[in-house]
Amino acid sequence: MAAMVTQARPSRPDEPVRIGALAPLTPPGWAEAGRHLVAGLDLAAREVNDAGGIAGRPLELVVRDTAADPRRAAAAVDELAGLGVAALAGEYHSVVARTAATRADDLGVPFLCSSAVLDALTERQADGVARIAPAQSHGWRLYADFLLGAGHRRLAVATQPSVYWTSGTRILRDRLAPHGGTVTELDAGALTPEALCDALAGSGATALLLLVGHPEPALPLVRSVRRDPRLAGLLVGAPAGQPEFAEWAALPGGEGAAVPFLRYLPDRLPPLGVRVEAALRERLGGAPSFVAFEGYDTVAVLADVLRRGGTAGARTAGAWADVAVDGTRGPIRFSRVPETGVWQWAWPPVQVVDRDPADPGRFRVLHTG
Numbered sequence: 001m002a003a004m005v006t007q008a009r010p011s012r013p014d015e016p017v018r019i020g021a022l023a024p025l026t027p028p029g030w031a032e033a034g035r036h037l038v039a040g041l042d043l044a045a046r047e048v049n050d051a052g053g054i055a056g057r058p059l060e061l062v063v064r065d066t067a068a069d070p071r072r073a074a075a076a077v078d079e080l081a082g083l084g085v086a087a088l089a090g091e092y093h094s095v096v097a098r099t100a101a102t103r104a105d106d107l108g109v110p111f112l113c114s115s116a117v118l119d120a121l122t123e124r125q126a127d128g129v130a131r132i133a134p135a136q137s138h139g140w141r142l143y144a145d146f147l148l149g150a151g152h153r154r155l156a157v158a159t160q161p162s163v164y165w166t167s168g169t170r171i172l173r174d175r176l177a178p179h180g181g182t183v184t185e186l187d188a189g190a191l192t193p194e195a196l197c198d199a200l201a202g203s204g205a206t207a208l209l210l211l212v213g214h215p216e217p218a219l220p221l222v223r224s225v226r227r228d229p230r231l232a233g234l235l236v237g238a239p240a241g242q243p244e245f246a247e248w249a250a251l252p253g254g255e256g257a258a259v260p261f262l263r264y265l266p267d268r269l270p271p272l273g274v275r276v277e278a279a280l281r282e283r284l285g286g287a288p289s290f291v292a293f294e295g296y297d298t299v300a301v302l303a304d305v306l307r308r309g310g311t312a313g314a315r316t317a318g319a320w321a322d323v324a325v326d327g328t329r330g331p332i333r334f335s336r337v338p339e340t341g342v343w344q345w346a347w348p349p350v351q352v353v354d355r356d357p358a359d360p361g362r363f364r365v366l367h368t369g
Contacts, residue, residue, distance in 0.1 A: 016060035017053070019045070019302060020080030020109075022073055022090040022100055029068035030214055032245045033092045033291050037114055038063060039283050040295025041090060043276065048303045055307065059299075066091060070099035077103040086306060087112065089298045092291065094118035094136070094164045101129045101342065110305075110319070113342070114298040115291050118164055122341040130320045130334050130343035132294050132301070136164070137171050137339075139262045139350050143239045144175035146260065146352045146367035147207060152235060153181040156205035158188040158196060158212055158221055165211040168239065172209070188212045193224035200231055207235035210259075214242040219251070226255045237261065244289045249360040257355040260366055264290045266329050266349040267368060273328035287361075297327040 021041050023034035041061055048059045062085060064076035073096045080088060081104075088104050088111040091097040097116030104111035105126040113121060113129070117136040122129055147155065155172065159165045173183040184203055186196055200208060208225060210218050218238065225231050238261045242248065248256030269277060276296050280288035305319045320334040320343035329349055337344040352367035 014057065016058045017306060018060045018062050018083060018085045019299070020076070020083070020085040020088045021061045021063045022066050022076060022088065022096075023063065024068045024092055024096070025063075025065040026067045028213070029066060029096075030092060032247070033115070033289070034065070036245075036284065036289045036292040037090055037092055037295040039280055039288070040276075040292040040297075041114075041299050042295075043279055043283065044296040044299030044303070048299065054303065055310070059303065061299075066093070066096050066100075068093045068096055070096050073097075073100040074103045076100075077107065077109070081107045081109045085109065087302050089302060090114045090295065091116055094121075095162065097121060101126065105129055112298050112302055114294045118167060119339050120341055125341050127320075127343075129341070130301075130345075131340070132297050132332070132345055132348070134264065134347050134350060135337060135340055135344065136167055138347055139264070140168055140171040140239055141175050142350050142367065142369040143237075143260075143262055143352055144172050145369070147237070148176065148179055148181070149367065150235075152207045153179065154184075154203075154205045155181065155207050155209060156184045156186055156200055156203050157209045158186050158217075160188050160212050160217075164240075168211055188217050188221065193217070193220050196221065197224050197228045197231060200225070200234065201228070205234070207237055210236065210238045210242065211240070215247070218242050222251070222255055222259070226253075235260070241290075243355060244291070246286055249355060251360075254357050254360055257357040257360045260352050260354045263351045263353050263363075264329070264348045265293065265351060267351070267365065269328065270326070270330065272326060276328045293328045297325075297329070297332060300327060301325050301332060 023037045025034040045059050045061050066073040092115040094116040097113050101111050101122050110128045113131040115133050117133050119135045119137050212218050236259050238259050241261045243259045243261050280292045304325050323334050325332045332345050334343040337346050350369045353363045353365050356362040356364050
């Protein structure tokens with residue numbers, strides 16, 4: 001691991017143990033995802049303190065908004081390291097999380113990534129970095145299997161320039177190719193929604209996947225496709241999870257329904273998950289997304305590490321290897337997974353779900369893995 005951050009003085013018994021939390025809370029970040037992430041982080045921190053904190057010291061979250069900006073995230077990591085945080089947590093956007101993880105590893109500050117899935121979270125092996133969310137290749141292969149099982153061999157993807165979307169397209173193409181499947185890329189930046197519909201109408205694709213930002217241009221694309229009579233019967237999918245959040249349920253005419261996406265929840269929550277779900281629902285004023293559960297599990301794991309090893313114990317590779325925590329979605333253990341560079345929970349439960357057209361507030365489970 002890179003050079004360590006060390007404390008210059010002993011901690012006072014009443015001094016908080018600080019965890020720096022990164023989340024997109026303002027545009028162009030996916031602010032709704034950030035809100036759910038912070039809700040889960042904060043709920044878990046409050047419960048840790050209700051149970052006596054970390055060796056009698058209160059746990060304190062220091063939240064910083066990344067706004068989906070890698071440079072802003074790197075600056076936040078520098079600031080939080082200067083404040084002497086025991087660890088870093090959070091982040092939703094993969095490219096931002098990769099920058100944060102690399103910078104944290106450079107500074108020797110442990111980082112537990114909550115929600116970002118890009119396989120190579122760091123360019124080199126990073127002993128101080130771990131991840132709760134599954135690697136992108138794991139979830140997106142399951143999504144491709146769902147498409148194949150539903151008879152879709154000719155896909156179109158509306159995409160924007162990003163290492164995350166490029167990686168997703170490659171995973172889909174590699175999974176479908178042995179079955180005779182094809183993937184046609186449509187540039188959502190160069191094409192208007194209407195022009196993209198024209199391209200789709202002549203493509204022969206049976207499914208369109210939205211590999212684009214949210215809410216723009218994802219929502220305008222959904223509206224245009226759903227209102228184009230030439231595209232009746234075309235499956236619209238969003239593997240990155242955009243339809244998870246409530247604004248999709250509010251789209252007129254049920255346009256946000258029947259859009260399959262990846263969700264990292266089990267078919268049935270364990271007792272801890274049931275209790276946390278109820279508490280998060282009260283905090284959020286509605287159903288919590290899987291991102292909120294990821295936030296809760298992140299703090300639960302960090303609390304376990306800090307209780308076992310103290311604030312210095314979180315800075316060793318063994319801290320992750322020894323984790324054995326009952327999370328909201330099942331037992332959490334970490335191991336080395338090739339191509340990720342970090343310690344990984346392998347694997348959280350994965351579902352392909354959509355919103356029921358008859359009741360967009362209800363989710364239908366279409367595939368599990």
